[in-house]
Amino acid sequence: MNSDHKMQQKLRHEAKALLEQDKVDLIIGFEAGSLKFTTTPLITKSKDDLDRLVINPFIVNNLALFLPDFKGRIAVASKGCDSRSIVSLIQDNKVSRDDLVIIGIPCPGMIELRKVEKLTGKDRDELDDIIREGDKVVITVDGKGSEFPIAEVLSDNCLACEFPTPQDYDILLGEPTATSQESRVKSRESRVKGQGSRVQSHGEGGGLQSEASPDSRLQTLKAMSPQQRWEFWRKEFSRCIRCYACRNICPSCFCKRCFVEESEPRWLMPMPRWQENLMFQAIRNIHLAGRCTDCGGCERSCPVNIPLRCLTKEMYDLVDELFHFKAGMDKDAPPLMTHYEQEEAEDLIR
């Protein structure tokens, strides 16, 4: 029995107990998705559904998204980044801690199918199984299993994750994740050194290389001139179809009415021109300052593979650099934008 499986058993058990003892009205977790190696949120009031709860390396969605939509007491399964989004929602007064039972998943990181496909040269439909064993992953193709370091297939945001163990929880499903982050990065780096040109280009991401180290895409961008960067984003956003998947999947985009739908005044036109697309994403990121926990949901959800994490991660780093603020770390701290220090950021002002 691997650790995912153990956590899954414990999750089902705890969820059942919570419903039976009438401690919560609703359970929010994950169940198997309709496609192989996917999961979908499970939201239920019924004990009978709880055997469908799963924990595996594909529980990518940030379940904090659903919390403001439901009334009553809720138990929610939560990875490191999700828990910070929950704390952030508490800071913003969108949910109350008293109504929540947070079932913490000490997170070993999420596996990116795209990377598995690249690694094995197989389509996801041709893969029999992907099992995580500690810091290895066993990928079975045609009945033959091969082992790889887990860092080769983890999501970019998981490779960069600072706090894989939930910040706040009532129940923890396993031992806190030893800051495997550094070891992940290390093993990744040594691999990259050893294999030279193995790193390939990232989807349609405008020629940006996929992670050699977690922040390499950002560094590539920062090394460009402003004109080159603007041109890069112009190109990227000319693909955007303004489906708003990135916004709709985001727990921090909790507005009942988003500025993009405002008509008095109308800030932007609905037509997906790059100018408007870029404005949407720039302002969205400004709204997310101090809220985004780098869960990577937006980039995963984008149907045209715009490297959205290159924006969210920059904002994440920026608020830390300017105001020493990290989103969702302390439920009693005031939200970033409602607070100030007497002396800060003065060098930007004449």
Place this chain on the structure above:
Amino acid sequence: MGAKLNSEWEPQLLGFLCKWCSYGGADLAGTSRKKYPPNIRIIKVPCSGRVDPLFVFKALQMGFDGVLVSGCHPGDCHYQTGNFRARRRIAITKKFLEYMGMEPERIQASWISASEAGKFVEVVTEVTEGLKAIGPNQLFDEQRP
């Protein structure tokens, strides 16, 4: 914003000035007949804290070459804390849009009190010079150079 890149091009600067301090400073510059570049168009806002990052972005998207947000000095805000909040907003807006590729010169902020007509003249002059140096805002043009 019409004619671009011809020799007569003059930068267009949009100023969001707070009613209590910076607008007073601009007014004083006028009544004391100080000369400052006519490139600035002024929108009076109740407080620098009223300035939404959207306003800044929208102004640039509409074709202004630069935006100046100006309020009372820290500690002097008529509403006590408005300019402190504005400072956080301006800081992330400026830094983030620079990261996306806007020139730093285009997004400017200052603290100007109602008695600082001289500082108003100085800031508008400097900002206008900076904009002249980097040239017209073509960020949102369909065909970019």
